[in-house]
Amino acid sequence: MKIRIGFGSCGIAAGALDVMESVKQEISERSLDLEVQITGCVGMCHNEPLLDVIDEGKVYTYGKVTSEMVKTIFEQHIQGNQFVTEYLVSTPEQPNDFLSGQVRVALRSCGIINPEKIEDYLVQGGYEGLRRAVLELTPDEIITCVRESGLRGRGGAGFPTWFKWQAALQNKSDVKYVVCNADEGDPGAFMDRSLLEGDPHSVLEGMAIAGRAIGANTGIIYVRAEYPLAIKRLEISIEQSRERKLLGKGILDSSFDFNILIKKGAGAFVCGEETALIASLEGERGMPRLKPPFPAQSGYWGRPTNINNVETYANVPWIISYGSEEFNRMGTEKSKGTKVFALAGKIAKGGLVEVPMGITLRDVIFKLGGGIKDGRRFKAVQMGGPSGGCIPEELLDTPVDYDSITQTGAIMGSGGMVVMDETTCMVDVARFFLDFTRKESCGKCVQCRIGTKRMLEILERICSGEGQEGDIELLEKIAVKVKEGSLCGLGQSAPNPVLTTIRYFRDEYEAHIRDKKCPAKECKSLITYRIDQDRCRGCGRCARKCPVGCISGEKKKPHVIDPEQCIKCGTCLDVCPPKNQAVVVE
Amino acid sequence: MGCSCQDEQNLLDEKNGLLNNVITAYKGQAGSLVAVLQDAQGIYGYLPQSVMRLVGKELGIKPAKIYGVATFYTQFRLAPVGKYLIMLCQGTACHVNGAERIQTAICQELKIKPGETTDDGFFTLDTVACLGCCSLAPVMMVNGQAYGPLTPDGAVKIIKNVYQKEMQSGGEVQ
Structure with a gap:
């Protein structure tokens, strides 16, 4: 039996450190010999902090764990062999809908392995793709395999990955570069962060395979400085891979050398654009330039450079290990494989999901994401962040693939899906x-x-x-x-x-x-707050909490808001007891 | 760039050694300006003019270019920050979940606007495009620790707790 705790950024923010502390305390108090492992984000962010009890390979997941719950889990499950059913969110017998509807390629090891231990990655078949790429395949064969898989760039535009690789291979130069774009600047997207935190080796392996394919010996990861945990885990992984000759000089005792450096982005959304990213890598202001020449011809320091996104690289080892056909089998005619989405906004179950291309938006939002929270009505889903658009309810049956999403006016983007309800203007x-x-x-x-x-x-x-x-x-x-x-x-x-x-x-x-009305009642200038005189019981909560003191009234008598003073912060609406519902927004 | 005040000069002297190490480590490496500035900000908490000038002199880069780079990226600050840096997330998920109301509540509590520091030097309030913890929206980060999902009241309570702890431990501003 062992215990596994989700230690992604979101898990830690939700209180995973306290959970770990309690677990260690329980183990020592009960003098148990129990292994405790950390892992990355499994994607069920809405249930963080998560704690898995693994018994003979079977995983029992507890959600929204607190220190008190840890005690109960130890008493009943670990020592008493009784599940604490009210806290269980997923079991082998009854897997959570959020997880069972997914197909995991890029996220294959996220939430399973300890991202800080290379041994865990190797047990999952890690670096088998690199072994094949270095010892069994020629650069042309690697590119053919990627081409036949149908893999398209997961960063936004959906450009065929093999095409970039081919171009970089054909441009002759003694120095070439492989760059990983991990500058996830799109607000509302966190796929790349979770991947880097949960399975950093998969990205390193993908980059090394790309290096072997195009003839580059240096890889650079351009990662947001706002992702300190991802950076830390990348540094650990690079070190571990070097020790095992999976990176560095003479990989797997071959003549192929490949090193990876980390460069921290300093916060500029435009650096997601390839030429701006290169300018930033060179220490300049991250401003784009005209293409051509494309980075594959003249990139970092004027050398042929291949740039792909985190998720794209994470797919590569899987494709090389299992073969292009396996990957090609998933998805639609023009969009192959799977795509990771970050579900957020007014969704009931927010988190990270990976689904085969071609599944409908409705399935992602309602089947996996559990629909809209607080029983409200769906209005739109925003895809592609600032470059994308809002897709309305009538188009919810649109299949998730590059071309269908583009037809709606939005774009697939990097995978942010922000769900909006009737209260969003x-x-x-x-x-x-x-x-x-x-x-x-x-x-x-x-x-x-x-x-x-x-x-x-x-x-x-x-x-x-x-x-x-x-x-x-x-x-x-x-x-x-x-x-x-x-x-x-x-x-x-x-x-x-x-x-x-x-x-x-x-x-x-x-x-x-025309009507000077905000139908969603969100735009402050177009709404007023009023207290319904028949419903107000005069409890005085709103008057006490009002930050500008513009609510008055005698105790147990209906209160009144002074519209001149009101700053429309909504505090009165929040604190009014649900049974009264006396505050009205018009 | 204008002259630097005496305080700034003292600060520079104290941390000069650390900065020199950074410069030595990167000297001769082309394209390392962003990394040097990041490390410099790690030492000083912001980029004083005197530091930018020194970096320029040592790396052979014109001060105007350094200023151009420093003002291009949101990570770099040209003014000192308080002991506690509150970063309020303005991502899409936070926005639709009421980040603006959190901001109003914090601004009222601290009596500052985003980008400003309280008079006692304890808190600086900043807004960021996205912290990547969208499922906890609305989120804020106080000195690297993320909190969410927030309510206006809850956010104010977190700040009050930080302040109280400070007061109990002597309340020295670094």
């Missing part, structure tokens, strides 16, 4: 994203620099109730200019959140502009 969502892209625009192209600013100003005035007739058309007009006049993907896609919300939620824009 779509104009505000568009404003939110434009605010982001306006800040993150590097400023090189005029249309992007000024266009996003002008679009944001229009959206701000619509949200504050000062929208004018013609604003929607003006937004659409500027959007076209920004798309046409921008050099890189950031500008070309920045208008997407605005265009998709206008396309599917035009009525909300019109309600803001």
